[in-house]
Amino acid sequence: MYLNCHSYYSLRYGTFSESTLLELAKENGITQLALTDINSTSACLSFIKQAQEHNIHSVVGVDVRNGVDQLYILIAKNNEGFSEINTFISEHLHIKKLFPDVAPKFENCYCIYPFEKAMEIKSHTFSEYEFIGISIKNLNRLPFSPFNKMMDKLVIHQTVSFRNQSDYNAHRLLRTIDLNTLLSKLPLSEQGDKTDVLLAPELVKVKYQEYPELLFNTDKLLKSCKVNFYFDEHRVNQNQIIYGEDKDSDYTILEELCYNKIKERYKNPKMEVYERVEKELAAIKQMDFVSYFLINNDILDYARSKDYPYIGRGSGANSVVAYIIGITNVDPIELDLYFERFINVYRSSPPDFDIDFSWKDRDDITDYIFRRFKNTALMGTYVTFQYRAVIRELGKVFGVPKFEVDSFLKGYKVKKSASSAYIQLIEKYAHYIHGFPNYLSVHSGGIIITQKPIYYYTSTFLPPKGFQTVQFDMNIAEEVGIFKFDILAQRGLSKIKDTLEILAYNQPETDVLDMEDIEVFKNDPNINKLLNTGDCMGVFYVESPAMRTLMTKLQTNDYLNLVAASSIIRPGVSNGGMKNEYILRHRIPEKRKEAHPVMLEILEDTYGVMVYQEDVLKVAHKFAGLSLAEADILRRGMGGKVKSKGQFEQIEKKFISYCLKKGYSETLTNEVWNQIKAFAGYAFAKGHSASYAVESYQSLYLKKYFPLEFMTAVLNNGGGFYNIETYIHEIKMQGGTVEAPCINKSDHGNKIYGEAVFLGLGMLKSLEFRAIQSILNERDVYGKFSGFDDFVDRVKIGIEQIIILIRIDAFRFTGADKHTLLWEAHLKLDKNKTQNPYPVLFKPKQITYDIPEIKSTTVIDAYDQIELLGFPLHSRFNLLAAPLPTDFKAKDMVAYVNRKITICGKLVTAKGTPTKDKRLMHFGTFYDSEGVFFDTVHFPNIAEKFSISSEGIYVVRGKVVDDLGCLAIIVDYIQHLEMIPDPRFEDADKSVKLMD
Known part of the structure; x- marks a missing residue:
């Protein structure tokens, strides 16, 4: 009976999620219904999945409209019909072509024309798969229509868009936002009908009791439809599973690649390398991931043919196979990377390769993928309505002056005015609409390559760059077995490539080392000294003040230290208070004895401190005794990848109970668990950190020798x-x-x-x-x-x-x-x-x-x-209106530790950070008149009193402190120094005064 239901994926029209629709159906005892969003199949896979959980028979289709003018509803009989619908609407959405008034012929779909549209095309001969939908409000017109003798062609058409008056109000506001008009000017033709609500089955039967044929036809139609997909633990791999001719030849290709290239990576490979390769190849074959590796390698072969630099990272960096064939530059044996983090029998999703390209090259790589592989699309994502943005939109909808909206958002009490009565409504519906999908966008780097045509799963849209993009996001894609390839862009690689091109014309006689010869860079003391002193301006991932400070405190002087630093800087380690603990244990060997012996044994290379994502697996498995499967659930739950909160809580209880059974104290158990929770999805995989460190070393080499x-x-x-x-x-x-x-x-x-x-x-x-x-x-x-x-x-x-x-x-x-x-x-x-x-x-x-x-x-x-x-080429120190009030230099700070100084500096950057009591403090970076950098700390009482938002030179007063060799000034006074005014304007001012 419910053939035309909308979710809020009917963008700027619908008012609740597909989950809410199913809950509403269950509350009303409805056992079957169809989701038909307007020109969208975004929510269909999620609807099918959740309907299975609610034991509801799901039917999917699309409500085809030109604007809000409803033309017909298409319902998929089966998976092929769903594909037909996706193909049809995509073809029109791509070129922004109006849909035809009469639907084309479909082999595996039903087409339902609303009564009003059927009347417009009454001369049309209705095919076997075409029906006429009769709504409750049109029942009284049916006897007087040409369709009153076509009972076999009539079905119930009761649209479901709203639950209540609040939904309807929100709908009108969404329509007004969409049209960028005032609510008072919203045309009735642009609104849904207030009666488009989900009626209880008993009430529907009463309304149609004189037309039992409609009830029968509708029920029969719904029961004849079945679009089937498998999800989560029952899912099947939907990615392209054969790269070449067949699976056997694919495996042979991968095997030969490994053994042919093994000596390029290991000059004298030991037996453990061969054993690791055999172990990984067996697992890759068993888990059916051979094509995944070969497709990634194909993409990188193209990149190498074009001399495009790239960095392969992700959990795939834990793979020696990936390292040998050139997908990554990280040696997992050198770093003792945890193999089970990469691939294991409990992990049904493919290993994760994030491949970074230059921002200049990424579009060409994407174009190659679309040309090379048949069933390809970009991953979609939804941009949602956010509270503050909705406040501003609704302010325009109600005609509230901008200054009143600004005052409200700043927390000021709005004074009574002609429009202030709307503020309460605006606030109410901003909360209501917050989180609704607003518009479709493109995932930052996800590309999918499927075994079946893309339209088997979804419809697509065409963003400005011209690559078709699916109408769903990565979460439902993974749940149904579609795993994205991450093709990302960054500027660090472009800097490396561009430097080499610049050297070719500016120093053509100079020999430049092979940028892939990372071992030479790692062992160069001149390069490592840059890390130790934080002299990393412009270098990928290590140039920020926070990273520069961390490396100084760690006395970072080699590759492994840099790998650790790349992960320690992340909030997960910091939030658990373990960043400082790691630094102390690194600097002071005696401190390492404070670690629990079991933790120190498990995490020897990080002194008993959890630093990497893999450490969670190690601790959960070896410290608590969880199985690898349970440990992986824990790791994924940390990153928000386990949707079932109950499942994660069960693992937490098991972790604690296992630890107590092993004889660990409750205090130690809770301390370790809190460290795990503090990671909260922020910790890096060690392979990520190692990949970043490789790129950093490449940039450091160029920075040192060709600055x-x-x-x-x-x-x-x-x-x-x-x-x-x-x-x-x-x-x-x-x-x-x-x-x-x-x-x-x-x-x-x-x-x-x-x-x-x-x-x-x-x-x-x-x-x-x-x-x-x-x-x-x-x-x-x-x-x-x-x-x-x-x-x-x-x-x-x-x-x-x-x-x-x-x-x-x-x-x-x-x-x-x-x-x-x-x-x-x-x-x-x-x-x-x-x-x-x-x-x-x-x-x-x-x-x-x-x-x-x-x-x-x-x-x-x-x-x-x-x-x-945007800046002067002359030193700002030479543009000051008065002489510097002090000539103190940053290089002299080391002799003034725990003493007050006054120094002048050019502001480089300032970062605000909230304290525990939610006050704001600042960390500043300046350089003095000699160009030497120094750092400042502004506690809340100073940050609130003295602003440091303006460009230019400041006089800074405060106490010098030394934190593990990293000097900073605790500021108690700071003032912006005036520049010489522009003489042209000064002369103009004098002229005006003379004329006055």
Whole structure:
């Protein structure tokens, strides 16, 4: 009887989840119903799964509409019918094509036309699979319609969109948000009917008692439909399971790859390597993951053929097979990576390979995957309505002034006004709508490659980049047996690749080591010294103040220490209070004796402290005695991957009871359990940390031996943790000079000549892309510009764009002051006249004007640079209005530990952190007038009193403290120092005063 039910995946229309729909059905004793969301099958797999748990017969389909105009409802008879529906709606959604008024022929679907639409197409011959839906409100019209003698074609059409008045109100608000209008202007035609509620079966039978045929037809239709999928422990692998011709040949390929390449990774492989390979290959074959490895290897073969750098990480980094064939660069034998974390008979999902590519290369890799493998799509995800955003949207819906909405969000009590009565409603429905899906988006890196066509599982949409994307998220995908390939993008790899390209033209005679020769980098004391001192500006994953501080405290000086640091920095270890404990045990061997002997034996390499995800398995298995299957549930539950809270709680009880049976004290048991809970999904797999450390070492090598080229590459990739000005400072600290953009030497990106880095034209905020292209194209074809007149003659861009170039001093090679050129530009280029776009045989000679000599100043240049680039190329210390109040330097802090000092510094970054009592404190990073960095701590009473939000130079006063060799200043006073004002505005102010 329920053929047309909506969930809130009928975006900006529906008002409850598919779970709520099923609960509502169960409460009313309904044993079968159909989920038919509007132009979407997003919730269908989840609906089928949960219906099985509720013992309800699930039927799925789609409510086909153009806008809110309902055309027909398609119901899948079986899995093939579901595929037909997904194919049909996807074809229209991809090209934003209107759906036809009459549905095409379907082999395995039913089509139900609402009574009103059936009346519009009454001349249509209704096929065997087509029906006419009669709603309660249309029952009285049926006897007078041409369908009153077609009883075999009639079914009940009672739409279900709402539960109550609140749902209906929320629906109207969603429709208004969707249309970006006022609630008072929402057309009735854009709203659902208030009667679209789920009626009890008894009431439906009463309403249709005069038409028992409709009850029979509807029941028969529902019972004849069965779309079947298996989930969770019953699921089957839906990924492409054969890479080549068959499974046997796939295994042979993988086996040969391993044994052919084993000596490339291990020069003299020991027996344990061969034993590990045999063990893994057997498990991979048994678990049917051979094609998963071969597909990943195929993708990376393509990347290698294009010289694309990549990093393979994830639990797959625990695999020696992955290491040997080149999916990862992490040797699991060297790091004693836990094999069962990678693959075991209790793990039904494939090992996890996260493969990072350069952000410049990822799209091409994705395109290759779509071309190479037949059944491919991007993973979808839903962006949900968030409370504060909904408040703002509803403010517009009710016409509440923005300042009143802002005041409400800031926690101020809204004063009584004409619109204040709406605030209570807005707050109520913001909570109501919070968490609803808002729109479909694309997962950050997930790609699925299925054995059957994508449409067998879902419909798809087409995001701007043109790769079809499924309408469900990774959670239901995994539950049904579809496991994503993670193809991710990052800028760290681009920095490495770009540095090598820059070296090729800036130092062509220099020999650069093979970037894959990680062992050389690991054992280079000069590189390890950078870690020890925290000198890692621009280096992937290790450049932040927090990481720099941690490495200094750890005295990090080798690869294994860096692997540990990469995981310790994560909140999971920190939240459990074990970060400091690890540092102390690392620095002070005597402290290691404080670890429980069993914990120290299990976690010897981390001094009895849990640092990695694998440590949870080790502790649960060896300390508590849980089976590997139970330990893996515990690990996955930590990361939120176990949805059943009861299952996780059962493991917790078992863990505690097992520990007590082993004779551990309740105190120790609870301490270890609390450490496990503190991880809370934040801890890294050791393979992740090791993979990051490999990339860090590659960057560290370039940073140490080719700092200027490396920092230029950093700039060309948008920087990193810090702002661009900080990287400009680092170039200067490394002995380079930084030049403003130049029309003869600059490209779109930044370019280095020897030790001089010329900023790119693309760095200029207001310079248009096409203006840059015009300049570069002209220069590439016809050579450098001989002077300003030559530029004006050859490049046809507007005067506003030329003024930007003049103000940044891009014509300084001419020797003319930029103020003189500004006069010339205005005299030679009338902004009201369009320049002749066509070439001329004889160019007229530019008129020379007698212009008074004007000279720019350093301060004027600095202000122009700040406006056009976002920062000055001159030191901000040289732009202060008054002399520095102190000449104390950061290098002298070591002699002033536990003493107060006053120092001046340029603010680099400041991070706010809430305290236990929810007050805000700050951690600051500055550099002094010599460019040396120092750190500050601002406790809440100081953070609340003194702001450090502005760019520029500050005078800082406080006590120097030493925390394991890491110096910082506990601030008790800080003040922003004034810059010299822009003299042009100062002169203008004087002129105004004289005129007054």
